Amino acid sequence: MDFGWSSEQEMWRKAVRDFAQNEIAPRVREFDTSGEIPREIIRGMAQMGLLALTVPEEYGGMGADWTMACIAAEELGRADISLALPVLYLVEAAWGFIFAQYGSEQLKRSVLPRVCSGEAFLGIATTEPGGGSDILGATRSRAVVDGDEWVLNGEKMYISGVRESLKMGGIHLTLLRTADTGDHRSFTFMAVPLKDTPGIMPTLIEDMGRMGISTGGFAMEDVRLPAHYQVGEVNRGFYHAMEGFSAARALIGATCIGAAEAGLEMGMAWIKERQAFGRPLASYEGIQFPLADLWAELEGVRWGVYRAAWEMDRFYQRKEGGHHDIAMAAAIVKLRAPLLAWNVLNEVANWYGAAAYSKEYPIEMGIRGVRSYSIGAEGTVNIQRLIIARELLGSEYMPYRN
Ligand SMILES: Cc1cc2nc3c(=O)[nH]c(=O)nc-3n(C[C@H](O)[C@H](O)[C@H](O)COP(=O)(O)OP(=O)(O)OC[C@H]3O[C@@H](n4cnc5c(N)ncnc54)[C@H](O)[C@@H]3O)c2cc1C
Structure with missing residues (x-):
């Protein structure tokens, strides 16, 4: 250790x-x-x-x-x-x-x-208008083989980077139904270029936060892709997606920890400076105790992030451990880090008072941005709870097959 x-x-x-x-x-x-x-x-x-x-x-x-x-x-x-x-x-x-x-x-x-x-x-597109959590039930977009091409139909929604992809070019790894086995072996990943691809109909969504990057969707109407745009094995897309989600969740944990650290550092500078009732805010226990609680939680979650990174390095570099260890460690940080960052920024907003509500200070941008990660992006908090419960109890206690 x-x-x-x-x-x-x-x-x-x-x-x-x-x-x-x-x-x-x-x-x-x-x-x-x-x-x-x-x-x-x-x-x-x-x-x-x-x-x-x-x-x-x-x-x-x-x-x-x-x-x-x-x-x-x-x-x-x-x-x-x-x-x-x-x-x-x-x-x-x-x-x-x-x-x-x-x-x-x-x-x-x-x-x-x-x-x-x-x-x-380069982006990821699994979510559809019918839902993002239940990939098995909600993925209606389909790909079928026609000669030496794939033909894609369907729609993806709430996808990060649609405008960037339309402008710069690139691909979205897009999950499509390619079989009807009723289980996870029904999906295949395709690399879908949104820019200048006939049959792609993009939309953009106005978000509440993280305004510097777009969110949108795209419908696919008889989009034809050469065979080499297939990513991974046919009908193994769900498993490739789970691998990517775990990696993304660990990185989200890390980035939320960074936002929480920045929030607490800004908050500490503020409470040392700001006076109320003749003393700096920092001298009141009503301010110190939440600071101490949040710092203690941050310390724990931060090591959880690097534990998840370690699990991934152990697996990908040394071929030790496995996907279950990674999925568990990544779900823990994806569950805790966005909620922690959200709590930190809301508490720091209390310390800032009215200033936090203004665009003079960055706290409000943080609150808007961080919320995306407990609401959805790369899996909701409840989906992380389901993964943790599955790892603890076993798949047989899950209300669906997996
Ligand atoms: C800003 C932003 C960017 C995004 N970017 C992308 C992207 O780039 N690519 C992409 O594919 N998707 C993206 N998403 C979509 C994201 O992955 C989905 O929001 C997420 O998977 C949840 O899907 P949903 O929003 O359809 O909610 P739903 O799946 O409809 O879930 C609604 C609520 O029900 C809960 N719920 C569902 N099932 C259960 C259950 N069994 N038990 C308990 N609770 C349950 C969920 O936790 C959630 O609270 C993005 C979302 C946001 C907000």
Whole structure:
């Protein structure tokens, strides 16, 4: 057991923190208002190797392990508590990894170097208008083989990065029904380019938060894709999706921890400065005790994040442990970290008083952004609870087959 960081990890954290605090933090309000992460920031991220960093070097990535990826996610969340830019980062890190593992060589060679250089977007599309939690029941979009092509019909909804994909090009790993076995062996992943693809009809949704990155949907009407756009094995898409969800959940945990840390640091600076009844707010136990409680919880959840990263590194680098260990560790942090960050930012808002409610200060951006991660994005809190309960009790106690 070792709770220390290696010198390589410390150097990486410092490099990402310097970049994020200097180049990103001062511009968060700007992109929360404009709705778009500035090109020069994306270029800067590419130069730092931050885009799809888990992708092997031969495809343009850094081949970073999950501990390094979580360190960067934490620092990006700390710099952008609106959590817009961390979405771009973590979606590409998690799902770029899945694409690098299971995509066809031909497509990987054409897509991944452009994703890693910030010229294309890579996203995930599993959710449909009928629901996101119940993939088995709600996934109606279908792909059928026609000659040497796939033909796709259906609709995906509440998908991150639709506008980015339409503008920059790239792919969304899209889950489609390819069989009717009634269980998890009915789905296949396809790499769907939204830009300039006949039959794609995109929509955009106006969100409450993380305004710097878009959310939208796309209908597919007889979209024809060559065979090499298939990702992974036919009818194994559900399993590839679960692998990607676990990775994304660990990264979300890290980025929410970063936002919580930033919130508490801002809050501590504020309560030391702000006076009420002749003393700094920091001198009242009514302020100190929630600070101490939140800090203690943060410490625990933070180690949970790196435990999940460790499980993934153990599995992917050393072939030890397995998907159940990863799913459990990632579900724990996806359950706790977004709720913790939400609680932190709401408590800090109390300390700020009226100032927190104004756009003069970033707290309100954080509250709006962090909420996305307990509501939905990469699985709701109840879905994390179901995964944890399944791992504790066994699948036979779940109300559905899995
Ligand atoms: C900002 C944002 C970005 C997103 N980006 C993407 C993306 O890039 N790609 C993508 O595919 N999806 C994305 N999503 C969708 C997200 O994955 C879904 O919101 C999530 O999976 C939940 O699906 P739903 O919203 O349809 O809720 P539902 O599945 O309809 O669930 C509604 C409620 O019921 C609860 N519930 C469901 N089943 C159970 C059960 N068995 N027991 C107890 N409670 C249950 C849920 O926890 C939830 O509270 C995004 C969502 C948001 C908010």
